[in-house]
Amino acid sequence: MAQRKKNRITSGGNIGSSNRTIVLTAPNRFGIDIETYIQSIRLADNVDYSRRSKLFDLHTAIEMDTHLTSVIEKRINAIVCSPIEFKRNGKSDDSVNVHIRSPWFIKFLADALSSKFYGFSLFQFYRDGKWLKYDLIPRKHVDPYKELILRRQSDMTGIPWYEFDDLLFVGDKNDLGLLTKAAPWVIYKRNTTGDWAQFSEIFGMPIREYVYDGDDEEERRRIEEDAINQGSAGVYIHTKDSSLKFVESNNKNGSSDLYDRFIERSNKEISKLFLGNTLTTEEGRTGTQALGKVHQNAETEKTQADKLFILNLLNYEITEIFKNFGINTDEGEFNFVSPEKIDLDKFMDILLKAKQMGVPIDDDFIYEKFGIEKPREYNKKTKQKQGKQEMNELDQSKSKIRKKSEYSNKRKNSFLNRLFNFFVQAPIGNGARLKF
Numbered sequence: 001m002a003q004r005k006k007n008r009i010t011s012g013g014n015i016g017s018s019n020r021t022i023v024l025t026a027p028n029r030f031g032i033d034i035e036t037y038i039q040s041i042r043l044a045d046n047v048d049y050s051r052r053s054k055l056f057d058l059h060t061a062i063e064m065d066t067h068l069t070s071v072i073e074k075r076i077n078a079i080v081c082s083p084i085e086f087k088r089n090g091k092s093d094d095s096v097n098v099h100i101r102s103p104w105f106i107k108f109l110a111d112a113l114s115s116k117f118y119g120f121s122l123f124q125f126y127r128d129g130k131w132l133k134y135d136l137i138p139r140k141h142v143d144p145y146k147e148l149i150l151r152r153q154s155d156m157t158g159i160p161w162y163e164f165d166d167l168l169f170v171g172d173k174n175d176l177g178l179l180t181k182a183a184p185w186v187i188y189k190r191n192t193t194g195d196w197a198q199f200s201e202i203f204g205m206p207i208r209e210y211v212y213d214g215d216d217e218e219e220r221r222r223i224e225e226d227a228i229n230q231g232s233a234g235v236y237i238h239t240k241d242s243s244l245k246f247v248e249s250n251n252k253n254g255s256s257d258l259y260d261r262f263i264e265r266s267n268k269e270i271s272k273l274f275l276g277n278t279l280t281t282e283e284g285r286t287g288t289q290a291l292g293k294v295h296q297n298a299e300t301e302k303t304q305a306d307k308l309f310i311l312n313l314l315n316y317e318i319t320e321i322f323k324n325f326g327i328n329t330d331e332g333e334f335n336f337v338s339p340e341k342i343d344l345d346k347f348m349d350i351l352l353k354a355k356q357m358g359v360p361i362d363d364d365f366i367y368e369k370f371g372i373e374k375p376r377e378y379n380k381k382t383k384q385k386q387g388k389q390e391m392n393e394l395d396q397s398k399s400k401i402r403k404k405s406e407y408s409n410k411r412k413n414s415f416l417n418r419l420f421n422f423f424v425q426a427p428i429g430n431g432a433r434l435k436f
Contacts, residue, residue: 009124009149009164011138021159022141023152025053027060033191037183044176052119053140053153059118059179062186067267071274072117076110078303079310084109088332096327100334104133111136112170112313113306117178120144120171124164125321132325137167144173166324168317182270189266196259208235276302307336 011022040055062068086096099105108123115121122137140153147169148158161167208227212219220237227235268278276298314334322329354361366372 008126009135009137011141021149021151022138024138025140025153028057029061029064032058032061032187034184034187037187041176041180047145049156050143050145051154052143055176055180056118056140058183059177062179062183065186065189068182068186068270068274071271075274075302075306076113079113079306080106080109082307083337084310084314084334085337086329086332086334088330093332096322096329096332099132099322099327102131104131108134109310112310115171115177116306116309118171119175119177119180120169120173122149122161123168123170125166125168125325127325132322132327144169144171166321168321170313170317178273182273185266185269189263192259192262192266196256196263199256199259209237212237274302275299311336 009021010019011024012020013024017023036054036058040052040058043051044055063072084100086093086100088096111121111123118139120139120142122139122142123134124137125132125134127133137149141150141158142148142161143150143158147161149161150158161169212223223237227237271278311334318334319329319332351361351366
């Protein structure tokens with residue numbers, strides 16, 4: 001068995017290319033049409049002499065579409081913004097997690113997930129000081145069928161990648177990627193947008209008409225200079241004996257709406273392809289909250305599938321890569337950390353009820369849950385607050401005692417008054433006397 005190579009795969013332009021493994025060629029980003037799309041797929045599908053360089057040029061061209069860029073970033077962000085943790089025997093292992101939190105790992109997650117968009121990705125890992133890093137091998141220079149690395153994108157043969165012991169292939173050699181499925185919609189949308197722009201230019205701005213005497217060449221030149229200096233709107237310069245007639249559409253607004261609806265339809269098809277829905281990227285003309293929830297659930301399922309794809313890659317492939325570079329992953333596992341979802345309004349109600357029931361609650365717990373920063377001189381202010389509360393409680397206690405005493409005296413006086421009024425006062429002096 002041949003000894004595997006340890007050297008890095010390098011890439012660059014033609015200048016100084018003698019020592020480079022890969023010589024790059026600039027992509028063709030413009031002039032694409034449906035014929036370009038069909039030819040690129042036929043070249044890629046050729047099993048014996050598969051050539052995907054034209055297909056990847058097509059991918060590069062359609063990636064300039066703003067809507068496509070948006071849905072791709074949304075799908076990638078759902079993964080890279082979800083924290084990942086490595087646990088060994090149920091406990092977090094910082095010796096591995098320090099690499100997970102590094103910038104290279106976040107970028108690797110995005111490139112690994114992108115293999116679904118392009119069909120595959122080929123990585124070469126290497127050490128850079130204490131950190132593990134990688135290079136993404138240019139896809140135009142990878143033949144997934146024959147497992148070759150091509151020096152030039154048009155080469156028929158290349159270096160077998162099994163000669164390198166630090167490469168990782170992610171994806172499926174038969175998969176042409178989601179971008180290939182999105183390409184027709186982007187091409188049609190780009191052409192439709194161009195037609196719409198031309199329609200707006202012709203019918204959205206008035207045409208300036210200049211008429212001159214056919215025998216007066218000097219007047220014609222003067223009119224042309226005036227037309228150029230007066231703006232970019234359409235100009236028709238003609239002699240008195242000639243004319244121009246515009247055959248306009250019966251319904252200009254309807255024609256404009258037709259362009260708009262086709263572009264909207266293209267965007268919806270792209271959204272469904274990458275996100276499984278349309279309402280999470282654009283506002284629908286009709287719909288209900290329940291419909292929006294259905295669309296959100298479809299996107300959530302896509303995200304869950306992407307997370308499973310990443311976890312399988314990490315736990316069955318990257319663990320071996322880590323071990324080869326001296327990072328121990330034995331008896332451990334990568335997992336996404338589930339975020340703790342808290343309804344702050346409901347949580348506040350629970351705290352208030354707990355306080356009313358006399359349940360002691362630590363202040364640090366409240367500051368942490370609500371993300372509130374502790375004030376300066378917290379201990380001093382807390383003692384002052386406690387002192388004020390104790391004084392208030394003492395005042396309230398004295399007030400209760402005083403009110404109770406007043407109420408008791410009032411009841412007592414009221415009873416004596418009723419008792420005194422019960423008996424008639426005896427007459428004084430020569431009052432009436434009883435006779436026998």
